[in-house]
Amino acid sequence: MSPLKIKKGSSKHSAYNLRPQFSDVQETHTLAVIVDNEPGVLARVIGLFSGRGYNIDSLTVAEVDHTGHTSRITIVTTGTPQVIEQIKAQLGRIVPVHEVHDLTVEGASVERELALLKVEGEGDKRVEALRLADIFRANAVDSTHSSFVFEITGAPEKIDAFAELMRPLGLVEMARTGVAAMSRGL
Amino acid sequence: MTRQMTGAKMVVQALKDQGVDVVFGYPGGAVLPIYDEIFQQNDIRHVLVRHEQGAVHAAEGYARSTGKPGVVLVTSGPGATNAVTGLTDALMDSIPLVVLTGQVPTFMIGTDAFQEADTVGITRPCTKHNWLVSDTKHLSDTIHQAFHVATSGRPGPVLIDIPKDVQFASADYVTPQKARTHHYQPQVKGDIEGITDLVAAIEKAKRPVFYTGGGVINSGPAASQLLRELVEATGIPITSTLMGLGAYPASGKHWLGMLGMHGLYEANMAMHGCDLMINIGARFDDRITGRLDAFSPDSTKAHIDIDPSSINKVIKTDIPIVGDIAHVLEDVLKVWKSRGRKVNGEGLAKWRARIDEWRKVDCLKFKQQGKTIKPQYALHRLEELTKGHDRYICTEVGQHQMWAAQYLGFEDPNRWMTSGGLGTMGYGFPASIGVQMAHPEALVINVAGEASWLMNMQEMGTAVQYRLPVKQFILNNERLGMVRQWQELLHGERYSSSWSEALPDFVKLAEAFGAKGILCKDPADLDDAIMEMLDHDGPVIFDCLVEKHENCFPMIPSGEPHNKMLLGEASTKDAIKEGGAVLV
Numbered sequence: 001m002s003p004l005k006i007k008k009g010s011s012k013h014s015a016y017n018l019r020p021q022f023s024d025v026q027e028t029h030t031l032a033v034i035v036d037n038e039p040g041v042l043a044r045v046i047g048l049f050s051g052r053g054y055n056i057d058s059l060t061v062a063e064v065d066h067t068g069h070t071s072r073i074t075i076v077t078t079g080t081p082q083v084i085e086q087i088k089a090q091l092g093r094i095v096p097v098h099e100v101h102d103l104t105v106e107g108a109s110v111e112r113e114l115a116l117l118k119v120e121g122e123g124d125k126r127v128e129a130l131r132l133a134d135i136f137r138a139n140a141v142d143s144t145h146s147s148f149v150f151e152i153t154g155a156p157e158k159i160d161a162f163a164e165l166m167r168p169l170g171l172v173e174m175a176r177t178g179v180a181a182m183s184r185g186l
Numbered sequence: 187m188t189r190q191m192t193g194a195k196m197v198v199q200a201l202k203d204q205g206v207d208v209v210f211g212y213p214g215g216a217v218l219p220i221y222d223e224i225f226q227q228n229d230i231r232h233v234l235v236r237h238e239q240g241a242v243h244a245a246e247g248y249a250r251s252t253g254k255p256g257v258v259l260v261t262s263g264p265g266a267t268n269a270v271t272g273l274t275d276a277l278m279d280s281i282p283l284v285v286l287t288g289q290v291p292t293f294m295i296g297t298d299a300f301q302e303a304d305t306v307g308i309t310r311p312c313t314k315h316n317w318l319v320s321d322t323k324h325l326s327d328t329i330h331q332a333f334h335v336a337t338s339g340r341p342g343p344v345l346i347d348i349p350k351d352v353q354f355a356s357a358d359y360v361t362p363q364k365a366r367t368h369h370y371q372p373q374v375k376g377d378i379e380g381i382t383d384l385v386a387a388i389e390k391a392k393r394p395v396f397y398t399g400g401g402v403i404n405s406g407p408a409a410s411q412l413l414r415e416l417v418e419a420t421g422i423p424i425t426s427t428l429m430g431l432g433a434y435p436a437s438g439k440h441w442l443g444m445l446g447m448h449g450l451y452e453a454n455m456a457m458h459g460c461d462l463m464i465n466i467g468a469r470f471d472d473r474i475t476g477r478l479d480a481f482s483p484d485s486t487k488a489h490i491d492i493d494p495s496s497i498n499k500v501i502k503t504d505i506p507i508v509g510d511i512a513h514v515l516e517d518v519l520k521v522w523k524s525r526g527r528k529v530n531g532e533g534l535a536k537w538r539a540r541i542d543e544w545r546k547v548d549c550l551k552f553k554q555q556g557k558t559i560k561p562q563y564a565l566h567r568l569e570e571l572t573k574g575h576d577r578y579i580c581t582e583v584g585q586h587q588m589w590a591a592q593y594l595g596f597e598d599p600n601r602w603m604t605s606g607g608l609g610t611m612g613y614g615f616p617a618s619i620g621v622q623m624a625h626p627e628a629l630v631i632n633v634a635g636e637a638s639w640l641m642n643m644q645e646m647g648t649a650v651q652y653r654l655p656v657k658q659f660i661l662n663n664e665r666l667g668m669v670r671q672w673q674e675l676l677h678g679e680r681y682s683s684s685w686s687e688a689l690p691d692f693v694k695l696a697e698a699f700g701a702k703g704i705l706c707k708d709p710a711d712l713d714d715a716i717m718e719m720l721d722h723d724g725p726v727i728f729d730c731l732v733e734k735h736e737n738c739f740p741m742i743p744s745g746e747p748h749n750k751m752l753l754g755e756a757s758t759k760d761a762i763k764e765g766g767a768v769l770v
Contacts, residue, residue: 040306
């Protein structure tokens with residue numbers, strides 16, 4: 001590529017993880033974005049993704065500092081490495097955005113999502129649903145003679161697996177919060 | 187000491203404290219309290235435009251010719267929506283604007299009130315940032331922050347939506363000194379490691395080229411000065427985008443001319459053949475790069491930009507430097523000097539010799555013959571007759587814009603106002619009004635096509651009312667020239683809707699507005715007609731009838747790399763291949 005034999009990439013101070021070529025491998029990254037909790041800030045973030053054609057796999061937002069009025073937006077997105085870098089840079093341009101963290105590259109992180117699942121059924125199916133819920137450490141938060149509402153917390157894959165198991169047992173409704181994520185350690 | 191005042195008075199006070207001397211605007215119900223305050227003072231001049239789009243372009247012209255933010259005041263609803271094109275234009279070209287819009291009272295927002303529109307919603311994607319002020323106590327602070335955001339980092343337009351009840355209510359005024367410090371503080375100093383890498387590359391490069399853009403102009407006069415010093419000291423050839431013209435003087439000996447789709451042969455060939463490309467404040471726009479996978483295949487690419495998102499957006503950069511151009515160039519010069527002012531002299535000499543061969547192609551040559559004025563000739567004569575003047579040039583969008591960039595020489599920054607990124611037809615005339623407001627004594631010329639010019643012709647009223655002697659130099663080919671050129675090249679010469687059948691008599695039009703009109707159709711009369719335009723102390727519409735089917739060359743056909751340029755005499759048949767035809 002470079003006839004001048006210049007060191008590829010940039011310094012450790014730089015935000016850029018330069019790769020030899022723009023790769024077309026799709027990667028999924030979890031971003032934590034700290035923003036001012038002001039009107040329209042979520043619209044700015046979502047508008048950026050729709051306007052520039054980026055993917056949102058999951059997005060959660062809530063105020064995390066009530067005195068400083070800052071919110072944390074957790075976004076799971078998929079794209080090529082170059083697109084992911086663009087997304088981070090574009091998020092950084094939004095005026096009320098304070099920090100953008102790519103939890104996927106900044107070391108190990110934990111991801112959790114909460115889901116509520118309504119399962120309808122009687123007899124054996126109902127017993128089986130309860131048994132599986134126990135295995136997945138899901139709690140029944142509502143119960144009638146013919147239905148349960150289970151609450152389950154975990155990584156998105158665990159919730160997917162639980163939902164797949166519940167489907168033949170009478171899964172009729174599901175609500176998911178989307179991912180909240182944090183880096184491990186300090 | 188705090189001062190209580192109404193929101194409307196606060197707006198005027200805050201503008202004064204921010205050093206604003208001119209506001210471009212148009213009144214309406216939701217901004218009447220602010221207009222009432224403007225009426226009762228003399229520090230800020232208000233220029234009444236004839237359409238809100240004109241107000242925003244005028245403010246852009248003001249901003250680009252002064253380096254200060256342009257200020258716009260319009261009403262709610264249609265006032266705000268008419269400003270959207272100008273806002274988008276300013277966002278694409280990174281022009282600092284503060285746009286104030288009136289809004290229906292807070293208690294009526296969401297009720298589909300008369301002249302209500304979701305202004306912050308509509309303008310969110312076309313501003314750098316925007317605010318809806320819901321309480322007078324936040325108003326002055328918000329205005330000060332708006333100026334900070336518009337002018338720091340990569341500049342851009344911001345908008346403040348002010349409901350009418352907020353304008354009437356009173357609160358304490360906050361001075362700029364007392365305003366909250368905004369967390370938005372973009373990095374201006376470049377990373378020294380990247381700068382050292384760049385200097386090392388400059389020392390070794392055999393075929394380096396500077397590729398500069400609007401970022402140099404936006405960074406301020408110091409950036410242009412440092413750029414000139416760096417070019418002269420290193421002897422590295424320099425080309426520029428449309429947006430960056432004037433940062434390095436056209437008369438400078440290392441100047442290659444503009445690059446890109448209608449750039450000069452030598453500039454594009456240098457970009458294609460270089461081994462070190464130093465991008466300073468440009469953004470690898472598609473008008474510049476042409477076909478991406480064949481773009482400057484053998485070069486190391488350095489990129490200096492204040493906006494991190496510009497780096498690696500379309501072209502992979504080997505040496506990225508995030509920072510303000512003036513700050514970075516100062517450090518580059520410092521490091522380069524401290525390391526002994528080295529360049530690859532032998533390589534550079536060969537490189538310059540090769541560039542001189544390319545120059546000999548003389549890609550801008552044209553032959554003026556017969557009784558019809560060639561547009562190139564018109565601009566050539568305009569250049570000859572005005573180049574000594576204190577001159578500012580605006581343009582509309584199309585062939586005339588490219589010819590102006592090719593045939594006019596820009597010696598200084600902030601002298602060239604053109605819609606680059608958005609390509610807004612109708613930009614140039616109102617922009618020239620903004621420039622003339624900022625520079626009352628200067629010669630302000632808007633090089634226009636008749637089709638673009640008609641898009642904002644209502645601003646003749648503004649020019650006449652404020653006695654602004656703007657010269658509207660219209661290259662009239664009775665065609666949408668660039669559209670026609672593309673139809674010729676890639677749509678089988680089917681000229682669908684690209685000619686104007688009912689053009690006005692521009693001389694009579696000028697007279698109807700109380701201005702002067704000049705018609706010129708004979709090359710022999712051109713010089714006298716231009717002199718007549720220059721000598722007239724007032725706005726002039728210069729209707730220059732030119733060759734109707736002239737094409738703009740050189741041209742990189744879409745889908746082709748830099749070294750596949752079409753020159754004037756070349757055959758244009760099948761120049762654009764199937765893949766290129768889908769590109770714009």
